[in-house]
Amino acid sequence: MAPRRLLLGTVLALAASAGGARAQGADPARATRFIQSTGQELVAALNSNAPLAQRRQQVSAILHRAVDVEGVGRFILGRWWRQASAAEQQEYMRLFDETLIRNLSARFGEYQGVRFSLGRAQQRTEDDVLVNTIIERPNLAPFSLDWRVGDVNGQPKVVDVIAEGTSLRLTQRSEYSAVIQRNNGQISALLAAMRNQIQQLAAREGR
Amino acid sequence: MRLKRSALPLLLAALLPALGACATRPPADDPESVAEFRQNNDPIEPFNRGSYAVHQAIDRNVLAPVARGYRAVVPTPVRLGVRNVLANLRTPVILVNDVLQGEPRRAGDTLGRFVVNSTLGVGGIFDVAGNRLGVRGHAEDFGQTFARWGVGEGPYLFIPVIGPSNPRDLTGFGLGIAADPLVWLGQGATVDALTYSRTGATVVDTREELLDPLDAVERTSLDSYATLRSAYRQRRRAEIDNRTGGGTPSGFGTGFGVGPGEPSAPAGR
Numbered sequence: 001m002a003p004r005r006l007l008l009g010t011v012l013a014l015a016a017s018a019g020g021a022r023a024q025g026a027d028p029a030r031a032t033r034f035i036q037s038t039g040q041e042l043v044a045a046l047n048s049n050a051p052l053a054q055r056r057q058q059v060s061a062i063l064h065r066a067v068d069v070e071g072v073g074r075f076i077l078g079r080w081w082r083q084a085s086a087a088e089q090q091e092y093m094r095l096f097d098e099t100l101i102r103n104l105s106a107r108f109g110e111y112q113g114v115r116f117s118l119g120r121a122q123q124r125t126e127d128d129v130l131v132n133t134i135i136e137r138p139n140l141a142p143f144s145l146d147w148r149v150g151d152v153n154g155q156p157k158v159v160d161v162i163a164e165g166t167s168l169r170l171t172q173r174s175e176y177s178a179v180i181q182r183n184n185g186q187i188s189a190l191l192a193a194m195r196n197q198i199q200q201l202a203a204r205e206g207r
Numbered sequence: 208m209r210l211k212r213s214a215l216p217l218l219l220a221a222l223l224p225a226l227g228a229c230a231t232r233p234p235a236d237d238p239e240s241v242a243e244f245r246q247n248n249d250p251i252e253p254f255n256r257g258s259y260a261v262h263q264a265i266d267r268n269v270l271a272p273v274a275r276g277y278r279a280v281v282p283t284p285v286r287l288g289v290r291n292v293l294a295n296l297r298t299p300v301i302l303v304n305d306v307l308q309g310e311p312r313r314a315g316d317t318l319g320r321f322v323v324n325s326t327l328g329v330g331g332i333f334d335v336a337g338n339r340l341g342v343r344g345h346a347e348d349f350g351q352t353f354a355r356w357g358v359g360e361g362p363y364l365f366i367p368v369i370g371p372s373n374p375r376d377l378t379g380f381g382l383g384i385a386a387d388p389l390v391w392l393g394q395g396a397t398v399d400a401l402t403y404s405r406t407g408a409t410v411v412d413t414r415e416e417l418l419d420p421l422d423a424v425e426r427t428s429l430d431s432y433a434t435l436r437s438a439y440r441q442r443r444r445a446e447i448d449n450r451t452g453g454g455t456p457s458g459f460g461t462g463f464g465v466g467p468g469e470p471s472a473p474a475g476r
Contacts, residue, residue, distance in 0.1 A: 079239040103427055165445020171437045177243060178433030193429045 028122045031129035031149035034156040038066040039116045039133060046111045052205065056105040063104075068150065068157035069097055075159075076173045080180055084187045092187070095194040102201040113138040127151070128159065248363050248373075249436060255365040259432050262367035266414075270368070271421075274414035288332040290412055294344060295324050295331025296405065299388050304347035308355045313449075316342050346446070349386070350379030354447040363436055368410070371439035 045058040063069070073096040074081050084092060119132035128150045136142040148160035148167075161168045176190055183189030230252040233240040249255060277286070298321040305314035320336040328335040336342045353375050354360070361374035372380065384390070389405070392398050428434040445451050 079243065106426075107423075164442055164451045166438045166441045170441060171434055174247070174437035175428055175430050175434045178430040182430070190429070197427075197429060 028124055028129045028131075031156050032118065032122050032131050034066075034149060035131040035133065035147050035158075036118060038062065038158070043114055043116055046108060046114055052105070052108065055108060056101065059104060060101045063101065066158050067100075068152045068159050069093075069100065071150075071152060071157070072159060072169055073097070075169050076176055078173050078177060080177065080187055080190075083185075088187050088191065091191055092194075095191060095198065098198050099194055099201075102198055102205075106201045106204050111137065119144055130162070247436070248360070248440070250362050251364075255363065256432055258365045258367055259435075262365065262370070265367055270410070270414045271418070273411055274418055277411050278415050278418065286412070286415070289408060290416075291324070291328070291334050292331040293405070293409055293412055294334075295321065295328070296387075296389070297346075298324075298344075300349075300383050300386050301345070301347045303386060304349060304352045307352045308347065313345060313347070316345070317347075320344055345449070348376075348379050349382040350376035350443075351447050353379055360440075360443075363440070365432070365436075371435055376443070 041062050042059065045055055045062060048055060048058070050058070070093065073093050076096070077084070077092060081089065115136045117134050117136075119134045122129055122131045124130075125148075128148045131147045131149055133145050133147065134142050135145050143163065146162040147158055148162065149156050150159040151157070152159075159169070179190045179193055180187055230244075230250055232250075233244050235241060281289075298317055302314055302317045302321065305311075305317050319340075320342055323336040323340065323342075324331045324334060327333075334344070337344060358375050360376065364372045364374065364377060366372055366377070369377075369380070389398070389402060392401075424431050424434055424438075442451070
């Protein structure tokens with residue numbers, strides 16, 4: 001009994017030290033500071049009185065700094081990434097990037113007066129940190145949003161956003177894959193749909 | 208939502224043709240696509256997409272316009288009162304499920320909320336327990352209880368008006384109706400009238416709450432069916448693990464899996 005317990009203890013200790021080593025990449029305190037500062041920048045940009053085009057540029061700059069756009073884009077295309085040609089991959093990344101920014105900027109109006117605060121404690125997952133925030137908008141009930149922060153080349157980056165247990169990147173992967181599948185596995189069909197969506201979003205913004 | 212008692216078997220019978228409409232399983236030599244097929248858990252996808260089209264037609268022509276009218280005409284405080292009353296009426300079933308899941312603390316919260324809101328909250332119009340005493344509501348249903356007992360969800364189902372579901376959650380939905388104290392009041396014109404009004408109010412209230420999230424899905428998703436399927440299943444998993452913020456007012460059954468989680472104040476516009 002005793003040797004077995006000893007063995008178990010050793011294994012646990014090893015696991016803990018391994019975990020400790022890995023956690024350097026995803027340090028909860030650092031991830032929290034990162035989300036706090038990024039969130040403040042984003043809220044300031046959303047609430048500024050600058051013209052729409054300028055605000056979009058500001059938001060775009062913040063997102064490019066804070067989000068692992070490349071990694072998220074690849075994750076969402078999932079198994080189709082390797083089946084895409086180099087040209088398709090490049091075009092997809094360009095469209096994905098624009099979709100991300102447009103989807104947000106099309107809703108700038110809804111986010112007027114937005115406030116955010118850090119919510120309940122962050123938690124560490126295998127190689128990321130989940131940072132919880134509370135988003136408040138005028139006249140609407142506050143809601144909770146979790147930011148998954150990973151470590152990309154030594155820098156903390158947002159890799160996913162989770163609302164009420166629903167991960168944005170998982171949902172979007174399912175959506176994109178459905179579009180490709182329903183078009184006989186053609187990635188070009190997804191690209192066409194994305195292009196069309198960007199046009200509609202641009203039209204909605206009135207420019 | 209409370210269907211007329213005879214409607215449930217009909218609803219289930221309507222699902223039987225589904226067995227004929229199976230999605231083509233991907234070839235076994237493509238492991239990634241097989242993995243995705245399993246992960247989507249939607250073997251009767253063609254049938255479900257048909258149901259979704261039917262639902263969208265009903266929604267576009269009836270549910271959404273009524274919900275928009277309700278939001279436009281009825282002032283926010285009144286809508287909030289209606290939402291609170293409906294939520295309070297659901298508490299007994301939530302309590303049963305808290306108990307069945309062996310969650311004494313949550314059961315205590317639910318019972319306390321029911322007593323306080325039914326009395327001080329004037330029949331549930333005001334959420335005194337939540338706003339004054341800080342006891343927030345949460346949702347539970349028989350589908351979640353089954354899940355906690357280890358029952359698998361079964362294949363994904365989309366049912367017009369009810370929304371995304373699966374055999375486990377749909378059974379739980381039916382049980383939730385059967386277990387509702389209003390059923391025990393007996394029969395008669397008054398009970399029937401109460402039941403119909405409550406069902407109607409629940410559908411309208413729930414759809415009103417989902418106006419913004421579902422509009423956003425319609426606007427941004429390239430395949431709203433796939434988006435709702437994924438969101439529902441993820442959200443459901445979080446609800447089962449009690450990882451969501453609080454009580455979802457999604458009154459109709461398990462409802463659409465995309466609403467805001469907290470019992471939220473109606474949008475004031």
